[in-house]
Amino acid sequence: MHGRTTGRRPGRGSGLDRQISGPFDRMNITLFIPCFVDTCFPQVGMHMVRILERLGHRVTCPEAVACCGQPAFNSGYWDEARMVAGKTLHHLRDAEAVVIASGSCGAMLKVFYPQLYAGRPEEAAAQRLSERTWEFSDFLVNKLGVTDLGARFPAKVTFHDGCHGLRELGIKSAPRKLLEKVRDLELVEMGDAETCCGFGGTFAAKFPMISTAMGEVKCASAAETGAEYMVSNDSSCLMHLQGLLSRQGKPLKTLHLAQILDPQ
């Protein structure tokens, strides 16, 4: 897919996808960086920024947006969730496209904001935001039409499908299409790839023994593949799984998809 393009384009190397349909449309992409990514996994955000800018788009990240409100929402405290969601909705109202590193936060904005604001004045705004929100891999593959980012990652990896991304947002093939194009990467599917890792937000803290058991089952499935890395499109899953692996001294390492796709 090396189409002729118009306009100034950064980017290098053959094999790097350009925009496939017609003249290049530079987008203004607003990154939503959830609090745990901001605080503990900033590199995920950094890689996302570099990838999107290399594709020629302008990236912004509003200072004031820190949380989607899912923790309170999942706990049943919808009024309190709206305190947070309202701010987020406000700050993202003019965004052309909102891209998120996590399927669960993505689902919150895309699927649950319209429910949270059903019958309320903000309903239309929530609906509009929903239509302009994407999880990162979904955005790359299905909105930008890009699968080859010129990346190389010589290792055996297995992919964990974060549940919210999988079942609320329907994301299954997008991450795999991206990984397929990564040079020297060997992707092996684990049994139970679609089984929940056990994070589940506040569930991990309220029912830690069940959460841990679920994580152990997932880590065992991943280990069975002989992969060196377990990759996911959801940092919250990875936080939980890596926490288990580190505590148990297991050799399996975890990475977010963005860390693999960024050629640097």
Place this chain on the structure above:
Amino acid sequence: MTARERILARIREALTVPAPRPGAHGHDAGHEVHPATAATGRPVHLARAWLPPGGSTPEEQLTRFAAASAELKTDFRCVASEAEAHAQLRQIADGEGWKRVASHHAPLTDAATAALGRPTLFTDGGYPPDDLEACDAGITTCDVLVAQSGSLVVNSRTSGGRALSVLPPHHVVMARRDQLVGDLTAAFQRVEALHGRNWPSMISLVTGPSRTGDIERILVLGAHGPKKLTVLMW
């Protein structure tokens, strides 16, 4: 207010508020209500459109029924004639050492039991349950056979009662080829045609011998019902 009236009143009260139509959620959503449903207001199954295929010709149906039977461990024998079926029946009886069989009076079973020539308990008009329990096999007719699932239908009025086809350890069915239909929808239609509005009190869709997976999910045949199911068809 009677209990009946109480419950019905609660139901009507509850239903004054409508519930959303199904399936309108999840990324599997976007299912339009089928045009036939929209037209009649009642779900139209068109079950054939999406259930596993039963076969559109008699030959295909026979093949399908045979394949299903093999998977179910039903002993299905399609032979050239009724006489051949009787020969097979005698063979089975000899092989298993049947001392006494049970059956009911119907053209196909009367011919079969006569050809078999063993002491026979006929369940018509009543029978001692202990006697039935002691029989080695129950020989019955059936209403219809179903290629899609490898099933057959018996009933409490013209198949010798409720227990005949399920109490003895070996159930043998005497069937004609024209009793085979493609799928479950056709089977229910055939049953309705046969019994009109005078339904037997029991109608049973039998699919293979009795089985259980309750112990470590391992398949065992003959849990309570017959361990063996044989279909002799001509």
Place this chain on the structure above:
Amino acid sequence: MSTAARQFLEAAGTITRNLRHRGLIQTALRKYETARDRKKAAFHDWSSARQSAAETKWDAINHLDTYLEEFVAKLESRGTKVHWCPTGPEARDTIRGVIRDAKAKCVVKSKAMTAEEIHLNEALEKDGFEVVESDLGEFIVQLRKEPPYHIVFPAMHLTRDEISDLFERELGSAPTREPEELTMIARRALRRKYVQADVGITGANFAIAETGMVSITENEGNARLTAALPRVMITLLGIEKVLPKMEDLALFLPLLATAGAGQTVTGYNTLYGGPRQPGETDGPIEWHVVLLDNRRTELLADPEQRDALHCIRCGACLNVCPIFRNVGGHTYGTTYSGPVGSVITPHLRGLQDWKHLSNASSLCGACTEACPVKIDLHHHLLQNRRNAVGDTPSWIERLAWRAHAFAVNTPALYQFGQEVARIVEPLRRRLQGTPLDPVKSWTRTRDLPPVAPESFKEWWRNRQ
């Protein structure tokens, strides 16, 4: 925290550490998934089949009064005695009355989750009746004096050795490792009961309004025997089991079997439309159908969750639920376990006492995906949580969420919080594992990721 919630947490804590149990259940359910996937693949269009089933059940439940009346009228016209029971105790009393009137001594039973729901066996045994569970799995757990582990596979949690030991103890049989021999032991023990029993009690999977029949799905043939020989038959079913037409079974029987057990259809699917009719040679002289409400009408009155009544009790949601797979059926401490149980139990037994089951979920959605009638299960769990809070909020938790909202909404405070987290991290590490550990529910089994020296926003700001 309710007693039930406390018991749940305790039981979950114990069983999740039992790696033998974990292995057993994971293996069993993976086998199920393989079988199910094979049978699903045989459908031309599984997705449309589910949609059609969902629409049919919507029709049935949203016109429940009409269909129930039709069902009952047809049943009564052929000599069946129908009893409407608004509550569990009324259903129990009705059934006890029938059994007493029949002057029965021995009662044989086939599988009926509604009977578990109303604790029928205990009541009958207290009255001095001998109640024999005929379904092999139920027979096994009855001997062990424990409730069924799973609504479709009651003895899933037991190995053959445990079953052999049980039979040796309770039945005096010789020990064996062969499932076939164990099954034969049960078969022989039950044979006499079928012939001797005065009363047979069954459940039902569907109630066909059009023809006035119940449909019973099974593999073993024990329900057929329960309905064949005793002179009095009782069928207990929830009012939500209604299906409009007989032809609906051509869709529902394969769906139930595929989703529930990975089979095309189960071994016996039997329609019963009356007691012994004129000209019939056997069958019960009396047939009593007991219709149970037991707060189903309350669930019906919640339009958001009404579709939970579409449930055909296939067990698919249990089988795919990662929580169920790790804690097992007994941990739930109530008749209906797994996702559907977590959804409906608050309605049937009280929201505040049973909301914890809706909380004990990661909301992964595997249940909703597996449900053959497309019940929006995992979203109902979310709604139960919201309803529980709306009903009786925890003021501490409310305060905590408000504080959280304030913190994340105030950038200066949020950044300050990050700074603090960075500074106290070494201290937090030292406290890890001690009673002073503020995040010990996490750190008991997992490491926390380190706070990055530079947050994303800091990096971003420096970049501008």
